[in-house]
Amino acid sequence: MINSENPEFSNPPGSDARPAFPYRPVEASPRPVVSVITPYYNTGEVVLETAWSLFNQSLQEWEWVIVDDGSTDSAALEGLAAVEKADPRVRVVRQPNKGPAAARNAAFRTSIGPYICMLDSDDLLEPTFLEKCVWFLESQPAFGFCNSWSVSFGSENFLWTTGFERGKEHLKANSGPNISVIRREAFAASGGFDESIRLGHEDWDFWLALANAGYWGHTLPEYLEWYRKRGGSRFDQVMSTASTHVDFEAFIASKYAGLEARFPSPQIKQPEPYETIVTSAPFTNRLAKSDRDRRILFLVPWLVTGGADKVNLDWIGGLTDSGYKVTVCATLQAHHNWLHPFSRLTPDIFILPNFLRLADFPRFLVYLIRSRQIDTVLITGSTIGYQLLPFLRCSCPEAAFVDLCHAEEPHWLNGGHPRFGVGYQDLLDLNIVTTGELRNAMIKRGADPARVEVCYSGINMLALDAALTRRNRVRTELRLQDGLPVIVYAGRICEQKRPQLFAGILRELSGRGVPFRALVVGDGELRPELENLIRKYSLESSVRMLGTVDHQSWLEILSAADIFLLPSSYEGISVALLEAMAMGAVPVVTSFGGQSEAVTSDCGVLIPHGPQEDKAYADAVSLLMANTEQRSLMARAGRARILSDFTHEQSIIRLLGILGRATELARTQPRQVLTIGLARELATLAVENTRLSGFADYLWSQLSQAQARGAGPGQLLFVRGVRRLIELVRSTSVGAKIGRNRLVRMAGKRLLQGLAAGHQPNAGRK
16 A cells, blocks of 8 residues: 555555465355446556456455457457456456447446446556445445545556545545446446546546435545556547536536535444444455465554554564465554555555444454454454454354453553453463563463463564664764764653653753753654653753654664663563664663563663652663763673564564464364354444443543633533534434535534533523
């Protein structure tokens, strides 16, 4: 998938740099789920690229109906013949030159799938496009069709992020790429394409016809489509001589009278209390698997910058290098800024909230395990992943289940995910932890010691060694004086990392007259508070805030550092700590958790929790800064420590052994499996818990924002409650119709404005 922050338009689906996944059906489906329809006219060799992107879809239950609209070019005809012979699911229909609108209608008439995918013969699809679109439509029945954000490439390169969520405004600006998955009944109700329109606005008119029939669509927030821009195409030649501007309102008035007032506006269905969990999948999509294949599903909360996520990334890389095929599911809505690094290792990635209702998480996960024939499910950091364990284990008894935990979280859920690991151990074949200290803590909570395995996270030394050679250049770029000690503080700037204490340590050093420069790498909700403290303590000239950086830049920053300072409230073993030690930065860190398993007295300083921690940290840093020889000895000892026990290769060898043991235990000592009825009820409770937790988090964040603005909590909760009630009402079919009334919308807007201003109904009355 494309990196939206640094797009590589020359790396489309099918390029050699992309990871592969063996998407092949066990057997041909007698009735395809999706009928892909494609008009074809002298496309040329690029049709082979389109074919590759379709043949390698994760949803393999498809047919491809191509209508050759009178092609004359011999090379184009040879390419089409090659595609037709490549797969029995491809059918070519030939007709005289009638235009793409007639070709699509002809393809539709001969198709049989309940879903129709419109795909031009030179466009490309990311591997999971069809699967995500169809599942969205299964999960959200109010919508008639679905597409995604798209990448335009070729003669023009840009990213396209607007879509059907804008309603008729989307059509006023541009119809956008026509790659979409459409319900068969919606396509039929629209009447299809207007064949009198030849290469002008037939796509644009088709969306209006769907709206006129009462259907509208949704755009998934992922770049799953690649729309090729080709200068000199038949479309471009016609459009260069035709007027491309059409008055939207006038066109609707003339052809779709009254549509402006009744334009469909389907709403995403919100979670409801104690929703009935559907257990059956709409299709099976069973993918072929050889006897040598090993397949693993990582069930994670998100794909974001962080130490735990870096461990996931490194382990997935090691597993794929060892022959595993990896599937990743993220269960939380978030800014998944590490989606691209994960997609460089596997294309089989699913951010569930992007295309599924919460109530459909359970059945989709079961579908995915069965479709891929997953051997092992690894749960890490996903609360709902633990809570769905009874349902998943009951539905997929052939798979092994393990979890991965890094650290106890004392102030969250009475210990955080390790507490879940103990509570759900009877449904897990093994618990994996990254520190011996955490293993002991889980045993104290009641875990069976025989089922808890330690696997340290490891560091890829090749990447670090390359960065080490850039120390002098990086110090020059960061304008760091020769001989001036450099402190690095890194991680998510949140309560766990105690940025307030970090600022206090720097103030103590500055008050003692110790010269230093501090580099802060990372971002988070407490960054503004840290910046305020830096100003308050007059540390602006000594501290630089570098924000979030990519991993290579982070390693280069470490190469310029002398001391790694991280006064966390708790840790497992920080990945940033291990990387700092490997790069020769001496750690001064908290002794809480498993840090002592990596940091020994000859290679760093551990500071226990207690009174006047800022002075304890400052004492340790001051001594290291004053004694260059000792600092150098400790730096070398730290690097040797990593090479001895914390390399990536060691970690992966250990992990492979643990996964092998989990598989053997699942076969020889299987865990107790619940009845499907009880498992389904527990899945219902898991979904309900997630719904209520999400709503509570939303209210808490709104309350915090209101208090920051000086508003009273009662006023805020009342206003937010009214808004939420309106959202829930609009999610129903009756509420959506009422909400489209102009007078009702105006009245609602005025009500909310009044409430927000503090004019609550009956305010001041008894």
